[in-house]
Amino acid sequence: MQDMLKLNNVAKSFTLYNQSGIQIPVFEGLSLSVEKGECVALAGPSGMGKSTLMRMIYGNYLCPAGAIDIRHRDTWVDIASADPRVVLDIRRWTLGYISQFLRVVPRVSALDVVAEPLVGRGMKPDEAREHAAVMLGRLNLPESLWHLAPATFSGGEQQRVNIARGFVARYPVMLLDEPTASLDKANREAVLTLIEEAKSDGVAVVGIFHDAETREAVCTREFLMSDFKKAA
Numbered sequence: 001m002q003d004m005l006k007l008n009n010v011a012k013s014f015t016l017y018n019q020s021g022i023q024i025p026v027f028e029g030l031s032l033s034v035e036k037g038e039c040v041a042l043a044g045p046s047g048m049g050k051s052t053l054m055r056m057i058y059g060n061y062l063c064p065a066g067a068i069d070i071r072h073r074d075t076w077v078d079i080a081s082a083d084p085r086v087v088l089d090i091r092r093w094t095l096g097y098i099s100q101f102l103r104v105v106p107r108v109s110a111l112d113v114v115a116e117p118l119v120g121r122g123m124k125p126d127e128a129r130e131h132a133a134v135m136l137g138r139l140n141l142p143e144s145l146w147h148l149a150p151a152t153f154s155g156g157e158q159q160r161v162n163i164a165r166g167f168v169a170r171y172p173v174m175l176l177d178e179p180t181a182s183l184d185k186a187n188r189e190a191v192l193t194l195i196e197e198a199k200s201d202g203v204a205v206v207g208i209f210h211d212a213e214t215r216e217a218v219c220t221r222e223f224l225m226s227d228f229k230k231a232a
């Protein structure tokens, strides 16, 4: 199988500049490869750096040591050192990220929030909204909410808008940070089906799933973060 993501000797510490420059070591010497169709669960106790690693892969946190290589447009690109314009192109076409919380934009309807990744790829807005409607329907979001801005939605409703937005366009690599955290059983099942479909399409998935049942249902392998814990 083909590798899609390769982390090589990655390390991370935080420096708290407003608290006497205290250093918080997180992990070091971390290497991980993820192939097409795999779903790797980042596992390990709280505070081991699971969310931090996700944000580094997405390019939100700096990567001070090592490389984060992603297969983008059939060439390997190191996100850790890539030009910001290249990172944006990677996010548009190659790397999707479903965080725990929806970034709510005032006055933009749920339908348009979900359609946006497709519009960003050049699809006509009406056609993109049709795809968005299908995805919101699959995630059981009541049609009465589709034309409202998600700011007033419940936690579970916002999470489903976020998931619909993440799955409406196909990304060859996906990062999922607790995608089922606020969902009931029926909606969790809907999300698991979307993840299974992505895997069947060859998407390489990296996820954090605190719920063991969900993890066992979709993950092909666990990656234990505590093996790379950096000593204080």
Ligand SMILES: Nc1ncnc2c1ncn2[C@@H]1O[C@H](COP(=O)(O)OP(=O)(O)OP(=O)(O)O)[C@@H](O)[C@H]1O
Residues within 6 Å of the ligand: 014, 015, 024, 026, 045, 046, 047, 048, 049, 050, 051, 052, 053
């Ligand atoms: N922006 C930040 N600034 C300073 N320290 C941070 C920052 N983000 C995370 N940390 C620290 O890095 C460590 C790892 O945090 P992280 O949230 O990645 O852990 P986690 O394994 O995802 O935990 P959990 O399972 O509880 O969500 C923690 O000690 C945390 O305090």
